Amino acid sequence: MTTTRRTLLLAGAALPLAGAAVAQQRTVTLGYQLPLTGEFSQYGERFRNSAIMALDAFNRSGRIPAQVNIVFEDTRSDPREAVAVARKFVDNRDIVAVLGDFSSSAAIQAGRVYAEAGMPQLSQTASHPDYVKISPWQFRNITTQAYEGPHVARWMAANGVKRVAVVSIQNDWGQSVVSNFADAFKATGGEVVATQMYNPGNREFRAVLTDIARQRPDAIYIGMFYEDGAAFLQQRRQLNIRAPVYGTSSMYEPKLIELAGPGAEGMYLSTSFMAESPEAHVKAYVEEYKRRFNSEPNMFSAQAFDAVNIMLEAIARAWPDVTRQRVRDELARTKDFPGVTGATTFDPETREPAKTLARMRIQDGKFTLIQN
Amino acid sequence: MFDRFDIFFVQQLVNGFSVGLVYALVAIGFTLIFGVLNVVNFAHGEIYMIGAYAGLMALIFLAPPWVALLLIVLAAGIVAGVLLERAAFKPFRRFRDEASLKSKAMRESTLLSSLAVSIIVREATEKIFGADMRPIPRAYANALQEPILIGELAVASGQLVILGAAIVMFLTLQFILFRTQIGLSIRAVAANPLGAQYVGVNVDRTVIATFAIGSGMGAVAGILIGLYQGTIFPAMGFAPGVKAFVAMVMGGLNSIPGAVICAIFLGVSEAVATEFFAQGWADLVAYLFLVLTLIFFPTGLFGAGRERV
Known part of the structure; x- marks a missing residue:
């Protein structure tokens, strides 16, 4: 009720100005909801850095005769705050599309608001299977566990692993790590x-480690983020458990090795982004990121960079008819987008992205690419 | 079920004992301050975090020997504790009349003001250092994280250090409380603040001394546990703070030996619970014990009939 009235009032107020507005330079506004404070703020910081880089490059390029700007709103990646921010973005008629949120839980809660209001939403990280099932308005730029779990299961089977212990964080994402991997691994006969x-x-894993060590697994598969992972790997070394560890791509972060030290040695993981890649556009991205923000980009920064670029690309294609509906339709047409996380295609129906996954191992304190 | 009682079960007891010691190190300072003020100091977890960051900065910029490191952290904790007292507790002691001193509202205000300070300090640390875990210079981290194998059992060197630190802190505190002048005034204020004031104890000075001692110990606990866990980050004080609070309540709110025993009991039962349930449920064990204690022993397991502090 309030929304409708406010919209009408705004529309009424805007009418007489419409003629003048055309003469001025147009701006296109995007919303970005992300954690800028709280436990996950280091991720939000990376998303914002990458978004600013992508945005500057786009505005400099003059692809469309308008400036694009992004409104950043902090949600702490808390589902309740995510909903409040989503309502705010929906009420702002200038905003044509939204990026974010970080966690699947926050992205899903916000997604319900966007689904109802008809706002395209592109999350750089929400990998829970249910996220894109909310409505045709949800997109993501991360391969899900439905894609990664079977990939790791086949990899392990090829390495001769028969018995696996799985340790994962208790949230929507963690549960999808366990179920997708377990089904695929059982299918290989493990x-x-x-x-x-x-x-x-x-961050205290000794009890968990002792419990799984009793089962004498050939390998341990861990679904967690790099900080928990670093604690896990250090404590595994302290308890002298020798089973090799395979990790989800979320653990690819240079600081993992810094934090876990000798504990990280020998860990296997897959990834869609590799900072040491020799490809020119990845190199250019990594160098500019380092120069501007004085830190190393990781997979999260890269996914956000690609997500923002995919969004800007969709806006450029929709120009001059940049509406929420048009931007959604153009996002669904994303095909072979040459991003820093590999060529990305969105399935027009399921809106799931397809990317290539590389395999890595930590050796001598470095992430090393394994040649297939 | 009995096939569970093997070497891994013993390892689990060792794990649990060391987790319990971590809770105990935090609970000692927590309980001391509660005993004197009869109010929960919600910022104790942040003092613990400040200790870890102060120690980490010292490691990075000065690389001091171990004794010097502990002294630096102790000093940082004392300064932080005194500042905390000045900011969050002193303003509410302005009114010296009996009604105010006994007023629940006054006590509850300090509860909120300490919570406010804790949020401000944590968020400020996030702004300055970032919310992520800080890497620790390898030489120091390795010293507390080396595995020591005893047959099939494994303990980390840090677990032995923390055991030693817990014993030293506990004995030092008992010495201060029962063998020194300031300890006598702390016990007097804890027993009866008005009475202590009437017989000439300087209540203000005693409260500040309590904060200095409790916070110094909290800060040392922070750096030791941070190095041993390898996890130093702004929100690090929260989880052990909650468990230390549970241990304090179970122990009877103002009994330091009670809090230490309950902390170790909590740690061991959490580890053993992991044997039978998912780790996610282990936290429930702590709260289950808290509820059971409150129902069956409303004054705590070690609270009734004992002298405070």
Whole structure:
């Protein structure tokens, strides 16, 4: 009710100005909801850095005769705050599309608001299967566990692993890590001998490690972020557990090795972005990021960079008819977008992205690409 | 079920004991301050975090020997504790009349003001250092993280250090409380603040001394545990703070030995619970014990009939 009235009032107020507005330079506005404070703020910081880089390059290029700007709103990646920000973005008629949120839980809650209001939403990281099922308005630029889990399961089977213990964070994403991997691994004839979920915020893994060590697994598969992962790997070394560890792509972060030290040695993981890649556009991105923000980009920064570029590309294609509906339709047409996380195609129906995954191992304190 | 009682179970007890010691290190300072003020100091977890960051900065810029490191952290903790007292607790002691001193509202205000300070300090640390975990210079991290194998059991060197630190802190505190002048005034204020004031104890000075001692110990706990866990980040004080709070309540709110025993009990039962349930449920164990204690022993397991502090 309030929304409708406010919209009418705005429309009424805008009418007499419409003629004048055409003469002025147009601007296109995007919303970006992300965690800028709280536990996950380091991720939000990376998203914003990458977004600013992509935006500057786009505005400099003059692809469309208008300036694009992004409104950043902090949600702490908390589902409740995500909903509040989503309502705010929906009410702002200038905003034609939204990027974010970070966690699947926050992105899904906000997604319900966007689905109802008809606002295209592109998350750089929400990888829970349910996220894109909310409505045709949801997109993501991350391969999901439905894609990565079977990939790792086949990899392990090829390395002769028969018995696996799985440890994963207890949230929507963590559950999808466990279920997708377990199904695929059983299909290869292997056995999941132990599954442990831990509460977010827990960094004490000795009890979990001791429990899974009893089952004498050939390998451990961990679904977590690099900080939890670093604690896990250090404590595994302290307990002298020798089973090799395979990690989700979320652990690809140079700081993992810095934090875990000798504990990280020998870990396997897959990724869609590699900072040491020899490809020219990846090199250019990595160098500019380092120069401007004085830190190393990781997979999260790269995914955000590509997500913003895919969004800008969709806006350029929709120009001059930049409406929420048109931007959604153009996003759904994304095909072979040459991003820093590999060529990306969105399935027009499921809106799931397809990318290539590379395999890595940590050796001598470095992420090393494994040649297939 | 009995096939569970193998070497891994013993390892689990060792794990649990060391987790319990971590809770105990935090609970000691927490309980000391509660005993004197009869109010929860919600910023104790942040003092613990400040200790870890102060120690980390010292490691990076000065690379001091271990003794010097502990002294630097102790000093940082004392300064932080005194500042905390000045900012969050002192303003509410302006009114010296009996009604105000006994007023619940006054006590509850300090509860909120300490919570406010804790949020401000944590967010400020996030702004300055970032919310992510800080890498620790390898030489120091390795010293507390080396595995020591005893047969099939593994303990980390840091676990032994923390055991030592817990014993030293506990004994030092008992010495201060029962063998020194300031300890006598702390016990007097804890027993009866008005009475202590009437017989000439300087209540203000005693409260500040309590904060200095409790916070110094909290800060040392922060750097030791941070190095041993390898996890130093702005929100690091929250989880052990909550468990230390549970241990304090179970122990009877103002009994330091009670809090230490309950902390170790909590750690061991969490580790053993992981044997039977998912880790996610282990946290429930702590709260289950808290509820059971409050129902069956409203004054805590070690609270009734004991002298405070």
